[in-house]
Amino acid sequence: MKEKHPGTVDVLVIGGGNAALCAALMAREAGASVLLLEAAPREWRGGNSSHTRNLRCMHDAPQDVLTERYPEEEFWQDLLKVTGGMTNEKLARLAIRESSSCRDWMRKHGVNFQPSLSGTLHLSRTNAFFMGGGKALVNAYYRSAEALGVRIRYEAPVDRIELENGVFRAAWVGDERIAARACVMAAGGFESNREWLREAWGQNENGEWPADNFAIRGTRFNRGVLLKAMIDAGADMIGDPSQSHCVAIDARAPLYDGGICTRIDCVSLGIVVNKHAERFYDEGEDFWPKRYAIWGRLVAQQPGQIGFSIIDAKANGRFMPPVFPGAKADTLEELARQLGIDEAAFVRTVREYNAACHVGTFDHTVQDDCHTEGLSPAKTHWALPIDTPPFRGYALKPGITFTYLGLKVNEQAAVHFSDVPSPNLFVAGEMMAGNVLGKGYTAGVGMTIGTTFGRIAGAHAAAAARQGESHAIA
């Protein structure tokens, strides 16, 4: 056993993304000595936070980069809608209210905000964008933490937690024992643990293991080691391991860290077929920003976990430019050949769709009257025939953003064992987001939860460390 850091640290923070950094900064500001353990090497630090771009914020009047108002009740109703009620109102409202006041603190630690990016006008009211995105935010927090004297160790993945009747004693990195008076866990979900994903998604009726074909949109370091350790330690859990934020991304996306740019945003402008060249869902059900998060699961349920988004020349340029060029052909047959799907079946599907289109007045900014009739599944809006070459096709596969399984918490972000809160073990970020966001998603809410509960966990960990110390002296 090595004792690398003699003396017990007040607050140990496990993790290196937004929630962990917020916790570390708050604990340090409260006067605690803080050690932060990031599993990744420095160049990959920050976890999924490096891929984020904004924070959903409540505000009662226009505020610097935020337009109009987004009151607590509306935010809460949005959350209620996307989660279908799988949320804890008390904790959700806590996060919502915190989101209205945390930005000055964020600025103090070097985070810069900017108005919503081009192509995201619909978020200008509700979401404050980080200038440069999440990695710029992560960099700012690390700089601030270092300046304040938070000790940071990279490549320090925690394997297990030493507990004594629900009280945190130490964390283990390999054979090194790191003791602390209090601890905040903010080490992310388990989305990059392929085996766990495989087990959670199981085997389908075709004998496939769907999760084997998923890409992970974020960090490769969220392996869920602490989540598993806490399950084994008997902590109270929340959420379903098979639930995850899952979107349809370009099938050529890298296995990890593809981030935002691998999204394919032309689904509602054309049709989507599976590998048998059959349509399987209403592509025009609702505006794309409200529907993109269901398409990962839809594609995951198709054979081979693959889909093909098909558009014609009329759609080109009406959506965010994709990161990879699509297959491009002047005939449907050639496009099918390039995509590796059955030509005859594909041409038949497109012809049936084209014949069923009732074209009214196309308008992508409203739920227009262009729809199909007598087709199953129907396309209920933006249905224009696919008839103008060049045709383009993009292969889609499911991309996991994060998982929902987490640790149950109270308003102090304390970990619970059989409904009893731990006096000195706290949790923040993806590891507990499921308390507020049991399923579904709305842009920027992950950062709202991470920031709020990171700050709460940090403050309470510092208080717990002080208390532990005075008990020890007494």
Next chain:
Amino acid sequence: MQSLEALAREATDLAAGRNLPALNADEAEVGRILQICNACRYCEGFCAVFPAMTRRLAFDKADVHYLANLCHNCGACLHACQYAPPHEFAVNVPQAMATVRARTYSDFAWPAGFGKLYRNNGITVALAVAGGLALFLVLALMVQGTLFHTPLAGNFYAIFPHNLLVSMFAPVFLFAALALGIGVARFWREAAPGAASGAAIAETTHDVLRLTYLDGGHGQGCNNADDAFTLARRRYHHLTFYGFMLCFAATSVATLYHYVFGWEAPYAFTSLPVVLGTLGGIGLLIGPAGLFWLNLKRHPEHGDAAQKPMDRGFIALLFFTSLTGLALLAGRDTPAMGLLLAVHLGVVMGLFLTMPYGKFAHGFYRSAALLKWAIEKRRPNPVGVGNDG
């Protein structure tokens, strides 16, 4: 909507069996990177490059040249990039842009063959200075037989007659201005954005004089050694630029004195040309010294390392122009004035000779790119992307 102009251009080119000029490897790398950036857009707030990018769906040669010169190499987007190395996408915008930018100086250069001087620019600058020094030292020897003389009370023209100096510097300066002007005009015409409105010109002037895009978009400055922001690069640029302009003003005022009023040098220490020159000289010492220090500390992934000799050569030229000028002022009443004068004139000649074929060009190309942007942004966006989550 796809850019109608781009579609029309594509159709016309196809019909005519004509292809757009092929991108070279460096330009193709910028195109590859911008395709990724255009699907991400997180960096839109930093500078003009990214808003200009979002007005395009594809990037041809002219687009790449324009955006490369619009990039101020501030480094902000590299440190903020989720796709920067070691990510397999290996996105490094400032580096890709810098590589293309140097190529544009050389490709647009006039006369064409002289464009090569941008490559191995350290040698170009060294040779120009060595030549300038040799020229004036030999001249001084020829004129007076020795480099030292009895004090002449600062009368330069006793050593090098006024008309001789004019006949040597005026053609070199005019050639430099012409060569640079033709190069920048070629860059402008490659994709002319249309007529400049008064507002566009005013905005460009503001952005050039204030170096707006070295403020990071948030006012805290750009990156140099790491992901922290610093205003040092902007301030040292200002000291250098305004120092240079004050020296230029000093020379202009002296020219007026000479030709209009018939007042011949030397001028008193309290005279306008000397005061302007001294103030400018001080700026031109501190500014380049600071820029050199920043250049030494620069993050290794910023910009194109192959261009460091060009950057440092230019910085050194400016610094020594000022240093030798101030030394001449200090020693103008001593027997060493002739030597000091020859050295100063030699360095200035080196600066003038390399003006159109060195780092000096970056200010002109970037100003032209900023004016293109100021014109372009006032036109309707040809790409109507409005759908995102």
